[in-house]
Amino acid sequence: MVPELDGLLAREQAVLRETEILRDANIALTENLSLDRILETLLDYLAKLVPYDSANVMLRKGESQFVVSALRRYEGFQDVETTRAISFDGNSNPLLRRICLTKQSVVVPDTNKEPEWQTVSGADHVRNWMGVPLVASGKVIGLYSVDKIEPDFFQPQHARLAETLAARAASAIQNAQLFEQSQHYVAELEARISERRRAEEALRESEERYRELFENARDAIYVHDLNGIYISVNRAAEELSGYTRDEILGRHFSDFVAKEYLSEASDCLLTKLAREGETTYEVEVIAKDGRRVPVEVSSRAIYENGAIVSVQGTARDVTERKQAQDTLRMFSRQLIEAQEDERRRIARDLHDQIGQTLTAVKMNLYTAQRFCSAPEAAHCLKDNIDAIDEALRLVRDLSVDLRPPLLDDLGLATALCWYVDRYEKRAGLAAEVLIELPNQNERFSRELETACFRIAQEALTNVARHAHATHVLLQLTRTPTTLEMIVHDDGVGFDPAALRKRARRVATLGLVGMQERAHAAGGALAIHSRLARGTEVRFSVPVDNPRPR
Ligand SMILES: Nc1ncnc2c1ncn2[C@@H]1O[C@H](COP(=O)(O)OP(=O)(O)O)[C@@H](O)[C@H]1O
Numbered sequence: 001m002v003p004e005l006d007g008l009l010a011r012e013q014a015v016l017r018e019t020e021i022l023r024d025a026n027i028a029l030t031e032n033l034s035l036d037r038i039l040e041t042l043l044d045y046l047a048k049l050v051p052y053d054s055a056n057v058m059l060r061k062g063e064s065q066f067v068v069s070a071l072r073r074y075e076g077f078q079d080v081e082t083t084r085a086i087s088f089d090g091n092s093n094p095l096l097r098r099i100c101l102t103k104q105s106v107v108v109p110d111t112n113k114e115p116e117w118q119t120v121s122g123a124d125h126v127r128n129w130m131g132v133p134l135v136a137s138g139k140v141i142g143l144y145s146v147d148k149i150e151p152d153f154f155q156p157q158h159a160r161l162a163e164t165l166a167a168r169a170a171s172a173i174q175n176a177q178l179f180e181q182s183q184h185y186v187a188e189l190e191a192r193i194s195e196r197r198r199a200e201e202a203l204r205e206s207e208e209r210y211r212e213l214f215e216n217a218r219d220a221i222y223v224h225d226l227n228g229i230y231i232s233v234n235r236a237a238e239e240l241s242g243y244t245r246d247e248i249l250g251r252h253f254s255d256f257v258a259k260e261y262l263s264e265a266s267d268c269l270l271t272k273l274a275r276e277g278e279t280t281y282e283v284e285v286i287a288k289d290g291r292r293v294p295v296e297v298s299s300r301a302i303y304e305n306g307a308i309v310s311v312q313g314t315a316r317d318v319t320e321r322k323q324a325q326d327t328l329r330m331f332s333r334q335l336i337e338a339q340e341d342e343r344r345r346i347a348r349d350l351h352d353q354i355g356q357t358l359t360a361v362k363m364n365l366y367t368a369q370r371f372c373s374a375p376e377a378a379h380c381l382k383d384n385i386d387a388i389d390e391a392l393r394l395v396r397d398l399s400v401d402l403r404p405p406l407l408d409d410l411g412l413a414t415a416l417c418w419y420v421d422r423y424e425k426r427a428g429l430a431a432e433v434l435i436e437l438p439n440q441n442e443r444f445s446r447e448l449e450t451a452c453f454r455i456a457q458e459a460l461t462n463v464a465r466h467a468h469a470t471h472v473l474l475q476l477t478r479t480p481t482t483l484e485m486i487v488h489d490d491g492v493g494f495d496p497a498a499l500r501k502r503a504r505r506v507a508t509l510g511l512v513g514m515q516e517r518a519h520a521a522g523g524a525l526a527i528h529s530r531l532a533r534g535t536e537v538r539f540s541v542p543v544d545n546p547r548p549r
């Protein structure tokens, strides 16, 4: 065969082979959407087209950074990890800059002679270099860097082949990058959706739980707006009031609360609107059938974005509690009455029977004294008469303490004056009475007079026993509607809160007894005391207009 023909044939076969490689590369590159696989495929086919010693693909990150993303055959020349870490700034590296601007490949025949060549660690072996841009959608998205250890190896046809491959590879890389990005977005979107779903689920569950609690609560629960119009109530509210939900919603609380409690309920609403916190008060609800239901209401403001939007409250039916309190009070009153009756009886017996018997014995002793002249006997009789006198005095004191006859006969004011007078002498401290009654002889119910007297007795006894006081004042004051008694001392005082704690373990019957008596008489007792600042016991009770007796 003619040698020119031979060359032509060989050339044709080479072109055919290259075309086949490029076709296969095209198929292999478009078959895949994984970026790593595409880069590996690219280096595979590049090796088939351009006999390089080492090569890598750099991808553009951000505006101007080019980072090694896949590499081949560096093992024999370099530490692969060092090469893998190579990245260039496209603005400061002149060759890269040229590639980016011209979008054309650059061949450096001999790196030793190229003034623009910058040696980087990881590519020190490179003598002949070819940089081929990967251009997609008119943008340089990366490049491949093809190396030879001998200078002047790469020829124009190498560059042409590498460029042809680059044109196909670039769009595959771009597709893979878009796919990766979209995968990333999809994953993020899915994560967000499932998080939202979880949040919605949690919200739904907590709403359900709240609903369930709200509906099944034993106490009535309501929400009303800032004007007092109900916007939500539970089943217990229906049961408590006898009205259906529809009959309650849209109506004002004044339609359900007994008139005499309305001003207190409105005050509480104003308090809630003015400051945070819970208010608790008792009112009576008028049920649909006219029944009055005593309830304890606890309510608080509901805020949204820092502003009050409504009021939520619970109303507990306290009928049973009230009944139990009333029963207890009734028992307590009966107990106090029985105790007073008993005291009165014992006082009378002491005075009438023992007192009279002792008096009779004393008379007999006087008679015996008259008829007996023996000095020893006379002495003995005098001793006996003195002993009887002491016994009579004790019996009188005891009977007076048990039930001062003055209280029954002359009334509270006189009995108190008498008692304080006697107390001053015995207790050894200055005691003063101040009676401020329009009518000194005014009488009150026996129960009230007894309660007042017993409270005074206990309070004064406490002063004598515990206060180390120098002065005590008992003050009885009458207004048109109340009777008030104050016992005030200047003694050591005590801490009522600490005492209450202690009282759970050790009963302090004196103070409790005073409270009981005050309640049983329909009044209230307040004790104010501070350490080293004395004590004040204040009993006040509503009374009718004065009535003479
Ligand atoms: N006027 C007072 N001054 C100082 N302490 C007092 C006074 N009254 C009561 N207390 C204190 O309160 C306690 C309880 O009083 P009380 O119930 O009467 O029980 P008791 O008198 O039997 O100790 C007393 O033990 C005392 O510590």
Ligand SMILES: [Mg+2]
Pocket (backbone or CB within 6 Å): 458, 461, 462, 510, 511
């Ligand atoms: Mg006492």
